[in-house]
Amino acid sequence: MSTYVVASLCAVTGVTFFIFGALVQQHVSYRKIKSVMLTDPYVYQCRKHIFNALSFLGRVTKGSIINNAKGKSIVTGENNKQFSERQDSVSIFDQFILWSRTRAYKAIMYMTFSVGQEGYPHEEIAHVAGIMKYGFPGMDEIHVYKNFILSYDRRNRIAHWVCEHVKDECLRMRDLKTLHKPNEYLADNTIPPMFSANMRDFRNSDWVGGHLASPQNYKCDILRFMEAYKFPNIVPINRGLKNHIWLRLENYVREMALKFGSVYVYTGPLFMPQRITFRNWSIRHHVMGMNTVAVPTHFFKVIIRDDGEDGDLPLMEGFVVPNADVDKEMDLRSFLCDVHDIEHFAGLKFCDGHQRDPVDLPVNAPSMTDLRGSD
Structure with missing residues (x-):
């Protein structure tokens, strides 16, 4: 050879x-x-x-x-x-x-x-891909749950943001076990107790616990329903705001999910600056309990849904609500806000990787249908 x-x-x-x-x-x-x-x-x-x-x-x-x-x-x-x-x-x-x-x-x-x-x-x-279809707004301490994904802020003892994919199929069903909600919020063992709020922080306080991801979106499954009561998903909120405007905004999200099949929702706290003098601004907010849980000055909610007629550009609606007892008869459209302003004050980036017009943001005015229900 x-x-x-x-x-x-x-x-x-x-x-x-x-x-x-x-x-x-x-x-x-x-x-x-x-x-x-x-x-x-x-x-x-x-x-x-x-x-x-x-x-x-x-x-x-x-x-x-x-x-x-x-x-x-x-x-x-x-x-x-x-x-x-x-x-x-x-x-x-x-x-x-x-x-x-x-x-x-x-x-x-x-x-x-x-x-x-x-x-x-x-x-x-x-x-994970089904919930975070439009990307992560931030990457600080991510926690994955069955029905939502959140980024946790250890210093303030609340979440930076919560993302959920609300589907109509879950809204149309009801697990009878979800008729009874827990008497107390649940601890998350993945977060050290020194960086988490507890029930003692909410006792004798001017604020009550509010849900960033509403448990009423997951009445079809008791496990998903109970996860919404974990402390990382809870924020201090004004009682009047929770029972009226915030409830109507959550109902509007469910209405959009029933109408279009599903929507993607980002929710989180905001700490807005206040003018002290003509040229000076300051961020002032309350803290609650021995764990010094931060009380946000505002809350944001960004609703994203696909639009078959507009190609790859999703339709987005941004809402900013003050954490105060506002008039319960106010039109929800009064709280509409440019998503870019939310990104600026929250330090987050929504819809990463998808092109959209930075000026003419497609926003649909919400209807005033007030579905019955309470968290």
């Missing part, structure tokens, strides 16, 4: 094993990253950059074909309701690459069954 034939065989063998090793390493890395995404929203937020860096055959951001626990292929894109992220159109060449990757993964699966987490956790990842 000539030297050239031996050298060619060695070269082909080396390249084959190199490609095979790269595929195995990529496959194992993907499985480990996806298992970490279940508990670490920070990894989920950076997933596109990580997958692009690890991509060997094709780009994951265009949509991916992966195998579930039963070995069936699942296409993650617009047609898959488990994933709410928008996917770009896939060309024939990309489809061929994705098809090849699927066959390669199926072959490698038998050789790496003992490495990493078994299978792909689609449903758990889709849970």
Whole structure:
């Protein structure tokens, strides 16, 4: 056998094993990253950059074909309701690459069954993706719950923001166990007690506990209903505001969800500055209890819904309500606010990655239908 034939065989063998090793390493890395995404929203937020860096055959951001626990292929894109992220159109060449990757993964699966987490956790990842479709406004201490995701502020003992995906299917059903609400708010064991509020802070106070994510949005499931009573979701709110304007605003959110199928809602506190002199401003707010729980001066609520007639541009409505006993007969449209102003004072960024007109923000005037219900 000539030297050239031996050298060619060695070269082909080396390249084959190199490609095979790269595929195995990529496959194992993907499985480990996806298992970490279940508990670490920070990894989920950076997933596109990580997958692009690890991509060997094709780009994951265009949509991916992966195998579930039963070995069936699942296409993650617009047609898959488990994933709410928008996917770009896939060309024939990309489809061929994705098809090849699927066959390669199926072959490698038998050789790496003992490495990493078994299978792909689609449903758990889709849970985060389904709620945070329009991105994270901020990334400070993220906590993931069954029905909402929030960013917690340890210094003020309240949340920075809460995001929820309110669906009509849950609003149309009722679990009889949700007829009885708990007598006290529930502690969250993932937050140290020294950085959390407790029931003693609310006793003999001028404020009551208000929900950023309303439990009335999750009457279909007792577990989701009870999670809304955990302290990270509770903020000090004026009693008159909670029983009237804030309740009407929550009812308006549910009305929009019933009308359009679902809406995405960001809710959180604001600490607005006050003018001291002509050129000087100051932020003044009360604190409550021995844990010095911060009492917000205002609250914001940003409602986002998809509009099929407007392409990729979602319709957004921003509301800012003062934490005071305002006139209960006021029109909800009086509290409409530009989302950019909310971003400025809250230090957050909404609808990250989606283009929208910074001046002519599409806002629909809310109706005054006051649905019955109370938290």
